[in-house]
Amino acid sequence: MEHLYFVAYDIRCDKRWRKVYRTLKGYGVWLQYSVFQCRLDKARKLMLADQLSLLIDRTEDHVVIIDIGPADAVKPKVISIGKPFEAIEKKPVIV
Numbered sequence: 001m002e003h004l005y006f007v008a009y010d011i012r013c014d015k016r017w018r019k020v021y022r023t024l025k026g027y028g029v030w031l032q033y034s035v036f037q038c039r040l041d042k043a044r045k046l047m048l049a050d051q052l053s054l055l056i057d058r059t060e061d062h063v064v065i066i067d068i069g070p071a072d073a074v075k076p077k078v079i080s081i082g083k084p085f086e087a088i089e090k091k092p093v094i095v
Contacts, residue, residue, distance in 0.1 A: 004068040012060040
Protein backbone atom coordinates (compact mmCIF):
# COMPACT_ATOMS: atom_id res chain seq x y z
CA MET A 1 0.00 0.00 0.00
CA GLU A 2 1.38 3.39 -1.00
CA HIS A 3 1.36 6.42 1.25
CA LEU A 4 1.70 10.08 0.36
CA TYR A 5 4.78 11.74 1.87
CA PHE A 6 6.13 15.26 1.97
CA VAL A 7 9.92 15.38 2.15
CA ALA A 8 11.58 18.63 3.21
CA TYR A 9 15.29 19.21 3.62
CA ASP A 10 17.81 21.78 4.76
CA ILE A 11 21.23 20.95 3.30
CA ARG A 12 24.14 23.28 4.07
CA CYS A 13 26.49 22.30 1.22
CA ASP A 14 25.47 22.98 -2.41
CA LYS A 15 27.13 19.78 -3.61
CA ARG A 16 25.17 17.64 -1.11
CA TRP A 17 21.99 19.66 -1.84
CA ARG A 18 22.21 18.81 -5.56
CA LYS A 19 22.69 15.10 -4.77
CA VAL A 20 19.68 15.09 -2.44
CA TYR A 21 17.59 16.97 -5.03
CA ARG A 22 18.52 14.53 -7.83
CA THR A 23 17.79 11.55 -5.59
CA LEU A 24 14.36 12.88 -4.65
CA LYS A 25 13.50 13.55 -8.33
CA GLY A 26 13.64 9.78 -8.76
CA TYR A 27 11.06 9.27 -6.02
CA GLY A 28 8.58 12.10 -6.33
CA VAL A 29 7.52 15.50 -7.59
CA TRP A 30 9.18 18.78 -6.70
CA LEU A 31 6.76 21.18 -5.00
CA GLN A 32 8.98 24.11 -4.14
CA TYR A 33 12.50 24.83 -2.97
CA SER A 34 13.59 21.91 -0.75
CA VAL A 35 10.14 20.25 -0.65
CA PHE A 36 9.04 17.14 -2.56
CA GLN A 37 5.80 15.16 -2.67
CA CYS A 38 6.31 11.40 -2.96
CA ARG A 39 3.97 8.44 -3.32
CA LEU A 40 5.82 5.43 -1.91
CA ASP A 41 5.25 1.94 -0.63
CA LYS A 42 7.06 0.83 2.52
CA ALA A 43 10.06 -0.64 0.67
CA ARG A 44 10.64 2.48 -1.47
CA LYS A 45 10.29 4.72 1.59
CA LEU A 46 13.01 2.73 3.35
CA MET A 47 15.22 2.84 0.23
CA LEU A 48 14.77 6.60 0.00
CA ALA A 49 15.57 7.11 3.69
CA ASP A 50 18.69 4.93 3.36
CA GLN A 51 19.91 6.82 0.28
CA LEU A 52 19.33 10.20 1.90
CA SER A 53 21.11 9.17 5.09
CA LEU A 54 24.20 8.31 3.01
CA LEU A 55 24.15 11.69 1.23
CA ILE A 56 23.76 14.10 4.13
CA ASP A 57 26.10 15.31 6.86
CA ARG A 58 24.23 14.48 10.05
CA THR A 59 25.95 17.29 11.95
CA GLU A 60 24.88 20.02 9.48
CA ASP A 61 21.90 18.82 7.43
CA HIS A 62 18.29 17.93 8.20
CA VAL A 63 15.70 15.89 6.27
CA VAL A 64 12.11 15.22 7.35
CA ILE A 65 9.82 12.64 5.75
CA ILE A 66 6.20 13.35 6.68
CA ASP A 67 3.62 10.57 6.22
CA ILE A 68 0.33 12.13 5.07
CA GLY A 69 -1.53 8.81 4.89
CA PRO A 70 -2.70 6.18 2.39
CA ALA A 71 -2.19 7.66 -1.09
CA ASP A 72 -5.49 6.43 -2.53
CA ALA A 73 -7.62 7.50 0.43
CA VAL A 74 -6.01 10.68 1.72
CA LYS A 75 -7.28 14.06 0.61
CA PRO A 76 -4.57 16.51 1.74
CA LYS A 77 -5.97 19.75 3.07
CA VAL A 78 -3.57 22.26 1.56
CA ILE A 79 -3.84 26.00 1.30
CA SER A 80 -1.93 26.97 -1.81
CA ILE A 81 -1.32 30.63 -2.51
CA GLY A 82 -0.14 31.13 -6.06
CA LYS A 83 0.49 27.99 -8.09
CA PRO A 84 -2.22 25.37 -7.42
CA PHE A 85 -1.40 22.25 -5.40
CA GLU A 86 -2.22 18.85 -6.91
CA ALA A 87 -1.69 15.58 -5.05
CA ILE A 88 0.60 13.20 -6.92
CA GLU A 89 -1.24 10.51 -8.86
CA LYS A 90 -0.27 6.89 -9.28
CA LYS A 91 1.55 6.41 -12.58
CA PRO A 92 4.61 4.54 -13.82
CA VAL A 93 7.93 6.04 -12.82
CA ILE A 94 10.90 5.51 -15.11
CA VAL A 95 14.20 5.70 -13.27
